[in-house]
Amino acid sequence: MQKLHFHLLLLSLSCCFVLALSWSQSQQFSHAKNYEGSSNLVDLDYHMGPVLASPINLYIIWYGHWNWRHQTTIRDFIYSLSSSSSFPSVADWWRTVRLYTDQTGSNITGSIVLSGEFYDSRYSQGRYLSRLGIQSVIKKAVTSHPRALPLNPYNGVYLVLSSSDVQVQDFCRAVCGFHYFTFPTIVGVTVPYAWVGYSGTQCPGMCAYPFAWPKYSGRPPPSTNGGNNIMGAPNGDAGVDGMISVIAHELAEMSSNPLVNAWYAGDDPTAPTEIADLCMGVYGSGGGGGYIGNVYKDSWGNGYNVNGVKGRKFLVQWVWNPVKRRCFGPNAMD
Numbered sequence: 001m002q003k004l005h006f007h008l009l010l011l012s013l014s015c016c017f018v019l020a021l022s023w024s025q026s027q028q029f030s031h032a033k034n035y036e037g038s039s040n041l042v043d044l045d046y047h048m049g050p051v052l053a054s055p056i057n058l059y060i061i062w063y064g065h066w067n068w069r070h071q072t073t074i075r076d077f078i079y080s081l082s083s084s085s086s087f088p089s090v091a092d093w094w095r096t097v098r099l100y101t102d103q104t105g106s107n108i109t110g111s112i113v114l115s116g117e118f119y120d121s122r123y124s125q126g127r128y129l130s131r132l133g134i135q136s137v138i139k140k141a142v143t144s145h146p147r148a149l150p151l152n153p154y155n156g157v158y159l160v161l162s163s164s165d166v167q168v169q170d171f172c173r174a175v176c177g178f179h180y181f182t183f184p185t186i187v188g189v190t191v192p193y194a195w196v197g198y199s200g201t202q203c204p205g206m207c208a209y210p211f212a213w214p215k216y217s218g219r220p221p222p223s224t225n226g227g228n229n230i231m232g233a234p235n236g237d238a239g240v241d242g243m244i245s246v247i248a249h250e251l252a253e254m255s256s257n258p259l260v261n262a263w264y265a266g267d268d269p270t271a272p273t274e275i276a277d278l279c280m281g282v283y284g285s286g287g288g289g290g291y292i293g294n295v296y297k298d299s300w301g302n303g304y305n306v307n308g309v310k311g312r313k314f315l316v317q318w319v320w321n322p323v324k325r326r327c328f329g330p331n332a333m334d
């Protein structure tokens, strides 16, 4: 485990998305080797557990009060994962994730179907959720009457999305999202799940980077086009556009390490560095060291790197490509 790798571990909790690019940290990043091009530093290993090789039925649980526009953006991103859109697309981005296999040689699936949604608009577990409390949210969604989500232990995964007014343990301090698996004692079965919070009001500078600037960076935003925005959000909302990349991060890691015993780097299974952790903050060629890399601009100047359904554009971080042994995305210039 080498320097930068160790540095990333310091920033991450178990299987979580953590983007801690405060100014001082990005300074540290910039002293380190450009991560996009490096391969010798990474000890990503397969630990013999399953990957999500069967077509995935994804169930979204909307916790709290959600803006329908934000919901539409997120649904369109999920639809984009297995739809063909013009290159480079979200599905092209997912192709890197599909390079991971299990012991039987089965690749991660290319089929992710949004198979159900549940609206927990009454905050069934309150406005503060502990990590374990997220499992109670899932339990509620699969046992509620009359419109419960199916409890699908074969190929179901659950994505809990909390609204702007919900506090979640470690949210905004250490994590922007995480994935894990449910405990039979709480939910009844073991299924993979992920949680991602809407950060737009609580901590956009941390969880909606690079669409918002870290508040306490001690430096003004580099652009002068107003507010704390450093890059325009392609779907019009820094919070939700930032969330898209965190959702992408968690889905990639959940698929390659669903029970936290498949693909990860590092010797400590309680703090694994997973395939998206290795590429945090990298969205294009040359990325790393606090620079997001080469991405596109739409006609309003908003940043993006992949196309989705209905003409949508999204900015998603790259993931580790096990064949090229580097961070990679379909917008790579080489």
Ligand SMILES: *[C@@H]1O[C@H](CO)[C@@H](O)[C@H](O)[C@H]1NC(C)=O
Pocket (backbone or CB within 6 Å): 095, 098, 099, 100, 101, 107, 322, 323
């Ligand atoms: C499955 O994974 C292997 C090993 O990474 C790769 O060579 C192959 O192209 C992958 N297949 C698909 C359909 O992605």
